[in-house]
Amino acid sequence: xxxxxxxxxxxxxxxxxxxxxxxxxxxxxxxxxxxxxxxxxxxxxxxxxxxxxxxxxxxxxxxxxxxxxxxxxxxxxxxxxxxxxxxxxxxxxxxxxxxxxxxxxxxxxxxxxxxxxxxxxxxxxxxxxxxxxxx
Numbered sequence: 830x831x832x833x834x835x836x837x838x839x840x841x842x843x844x845x846x847x848x849x850x851x852x853x854x855x856x857x858x859x860x861x862x863x864x865x866x867x868x869x870x871x872x873x874x875x876x877x878x879x880x881x882x883x884x885x886x887x888x889x890x891x892x893x894x895x896x897x898x899x900x901x902x903x904x905x906x907x908x909x910x911x912x913x914x915x916x917x918x919x920x921x922x923x924x925x926x927x928x929x930x931x932x933x934x935x936x937x938x939x940x941x942x943x944x945x946x947x948x949x950x951x952x953x954x955x956x957x958x959x960x961x962x963x964x
Contacts, residue, residue: 840957845882847953852878855945865934869926877919877927881942884915912939912946 856874859866868874892911893900900907913935920927929935 849878865930867928873926880919909939
């Protein structure tokens with residue numbers, strides 16, 4: 830009988846779970862801290878996190894490669910614009926349940942989300958991957 834749950838599948842699930850929890854908490858904290866961002870129902874934090882994760886997996890690598898020269902020219906500052914575009918897609922998909930008021934605040938929220946993404950990668954996921962490689 831074939832083993833369904835191997836270590837690689839569990840690691841992918843843990844990565845997914847960590848990202849979803851972190852994005853959900855980030856959206857929640859940004860909503861509490863800033864008046865320029867509003868989510869109608871706490872369920873939409875989770876839905877927005879699922880959409881953000883899907884966009885990061887499907888679209889971000891393509892957009893990143895297409896805009897790499899622009900990211901280089903701006904010393905990485907254009908990277909936040911990519912996150913802002915992802916937030917605009919979430920705003921469009923969730924329409925009245927997820928609102929960002931103003932481009933400046935959207936860019937700031939995208940900055941916070943980028944920092945969250947880097948922290949997840951460097952503090953949580955890379956040490957977990959190193960620990961699983963030692964087995």
